[in-house]
Amino acid sequence: MDSRSLLLLGMLKAQSRHGYQINEFIEHNLRDLIPMKKSTAYTILDRLGEAGLVSMVVDQEGNRPPRKVYSITEEGERQFRQLLKDNLEMLDLKHFEEDVGILLMDELPIAEAMAALREKLRRIELEVNKYEKVPHHEVRPGVDMAIDHHLSLLKAERDWVLRLMGNLRTKTQV
Amino acid sequence: MDSRSLLLLGMLKAQSRHGYQINEFIEHNLRDLIPMKKSTAYTILDRLGEAGLVSMVVDQEGNRPPRKVYSITEEGERQFRQLLKDNLEMLDLKHFEEDVGILLMDELPIAEAMAALREKLRRIELEVNKYEKVPHHEVRPGVDMAIDHHLSLLKAERDWVLRLMGNLRTKTQV
DNA sequence: GGGCGCATGTAATGAGTTACATGATTGA
């Protein structure tokens, strides 16, 4: 999962930051899109430093805890560009987990399967509502695009589940 | 990722099998849907055995390599049912990886971003073609459903990329 | 005689999460 490295490089490309700052930014701006834990950021920053993709300077103001401020290096920018292109080309819809359930669905009484699908539908609606309420984001045009992407796939999923439920219903009635 | 356990339990619910047989079945029937490695199956079967969800009998014919034949237990069936319901309810579109690229897209010259998206589109088409060619599957009705699911999301992804490219194009021309 | 099919695994590796640990400042 190099996308985490890509994200950090991208944030450092925009401006130098220390680890805490990065985690703050993610929590405040990307919390709905990026499920990355704080300790992970610290670990990856170390890794990027060892690889020479970022440089680090310690900055201490008064008695406050020292900050490690990271900046992207030239090599880091090159790598970033390549990683980003690779990522944009990438196709990696991994709904394998969900497919297993679909695959085995016929092992469940239809009534129970339908109940489960209704619950799933409810969850999809909740997600859709949540993302539709997220306000327009000015700093990063990408945020809006990513949310739009999210919504597109959520709606496709919703349509598919509805179609599936329709099929099951007619099958039962026949 | 409990979906692997779920899959194995489901296969054993349909009929008792030994490990090699399970791997064969997956390779022949589910190879396009399930990216599970053979050694993983053996490990999970052990784990399920320890948890009392499957029982095991060794079966040796002549001098051929001994087979460990697994059967699902009553507790296993209960667990299976619950896992399956949970799985069907689950909503877990994790396109986080792809979203990172979208999020950072504005760091790339538009021409390069467009080229990457064209490549992505090409890959989507390849996948769509591949899945549309998969013949109707009789044994497990679920296989057809899972493939249909796959195709739905692929097409949604394709539409979204096309829309995005359209937007980028008009933006550049203005 | 050599390779494929049958049949089972183990050990090392990787990538990330969880839980834990630390310690100063700031505000109620």
Added chain:
DNA sequence: TCAATCATGTAACTCATTACATGCGCCC
């Protein structure tokens, strides 16, 4: 003084993949 915020990490754990290991039977 008590909690929250700032700021950093380490260690253990989980889960799956990769690579490696073994050995017999069968067919050409």
